[in-house]
Amino acid sequence: MSRIIKMGVAAAMEALKDAELPMPDAIVTGTAYGCLADTDAFLTRMVEFNEELLSPTSFIQSTHNTVGAQIALMLHCHHYNNTYVHRGSSFEAAVLDAQSLIEEGEAENILVGSVDEIIENSHTIISRFGIYKESESNKLLNSGTNGTMAGEGATFFVFSKNKETGSIAKLEDIKTYYKTNRKAENIIHNFLMENNVRVDNIDLIILGNNGDAKTDEHYNTVAQHLFGGKRLVGYKNYCGEYPTSSAFALWMAARMIEHGKKINDETSPKKILIYNNYKLKYPSLYLLSAC
Amino acid sequence: MDKQELMQRLKDEIIKQLKLEGTKPESIGDHDPLFVEGLGLDSIDALELIVLLQQEYKIKLNNAEQGQEVFRSVSTMADFILEHQAKQV
Structure with missing residues (x-):
């Protein structure tokens, strides 16, 4: 299990635990880059071994819907499961889908989240565009210089139709x-x-x-x-x-x-x-x- | 390389190839079944083992049924590799 899958699964399990929800009616995930480490491993191998001897696990786990699928596998959840890959609005697409499912009565409690990770190669490539700051700054938001700080994260929520005991907002x-x-x-x-x-x-x-x-x-x-x-x-x-x-x-x-x-x-x-x-x-x- | 050394190497390679985090080589018995019981590997892992044989030992399995026999345990994998290497000499 690669790092991003662990991050996603851990965040999802925390959300379900906090909501005291053993089984969601649907799992909706958003990601822009997907499982980069496995994609990197698969593509590197493809080049190194001249498109032969490819590892099936890296291929399977390189797909964007791996995190949502892994959560479903662990929960034995056979319900609706979808992953949205829409660059900067991937999470928004997931939220909108969850909202539609609830409004249309298709589901009452939905696990909704997003995952994106940094890997060495992605950081190197994105750095070439001058997107990240070249020097460290402990005052990121008031630095007054070009570039930002590379980020990553896994975040999951339980969206419910009705207000539950553990609802927070x-x-x-x-x-x-x-x-x-x-x-x-x-x-x-x-x-x-x-x-x-x-x-x-x-x-x-x-x-x-x-x-x-x-x-x-x-x-x-x-x-x-x-x-x-x-x-x-x-x-x-x-x-x-x-x-x-x-x-x-x-x-x-x-x-x-x-x-x-x-x-x-x-x-x-x-x-x-x-x-x-x-x-x-x-x-x-x-x-x-x-x- | 004798069979004992080869089995030790195979255990390390299986753990690495299949990303069996938390599994130590010494916890894999020489004759433990690799699939279902024992290590509990599945069909995707079988494909990984085929890749491992081809990549590390230049051995290509000719048919799927052969795999059932070869991948029964670390010991049977070692026997198969040693047999193949002997034929090559």
Whole structure:
């Protein structure tokens, strides 16, 4: 079992344990890169052995749906199982699918999550594009320099139709776009309008700025124009930048609501908005509230 | 290489090839069944063992039925390899 599979399985088992759910009605996963280590092993072998003597295990485990499949195997779960691979909106696609399944009455309790890993080769290749900072910084979000920090993570949730004893937050809405020409301020404003929420009603805004001076300007504009620079926190200083990092933001928001975490001595957040825009191509919004 | 050394090497290679984390070579008996009981290997692992034989010992299995006999235990695998090597000399 490669590292990413262990990460995914461990996160999924934690989520199921916390929700006291032995068997989900569906498993929906999002990943941009899939199981990179096994893909790397399979492709390297393919080159080294001239396309002969290929290891079947590396091939099987290199597929993007391996984590969702492994969780199902361990649970003996034969229910709906799907994996979405849509680059920077992979996790959003998984969440939307889970939301549809619940709304259409196909499932009541769904295991939803995302996985993405860094491996040596992927880090080397992505570094060539100048995406990562060349020097270490312990103040990632205020570095003022180009580049960000490489990230990875496995995050799983149990989405339920009804409020359960262990429910920690309510996902009011989610919205995702791809390469839209619309201004971020308009997208966020419309999202809030659709949910009958005013900016003043939001206790905390979690933004996806990643410390890269080239893209942080976008978030700074949103922060100043829409929220007046108040009640804002970042999250990529904890998990780094990766295509499915919004799942980490959602986890962080849910935990803040659950534990009543106070920000800057203000009241505990009851309503949290998440805005992430991976590579400024995949804007996504989540609205979470206490339940 | 005598049979004892070969079996030791095979155990190391099986653990590495099949990524049997947590399994130590000394916990695999020479005559323990590799499939179902014993190590509890499955059909995908059988393919991995075929790749192992071909890659490390340049031995190609001619038919699937031969595999059942060869992969019964580490001992039968060692016998098969030694027999093949003797024919090559």
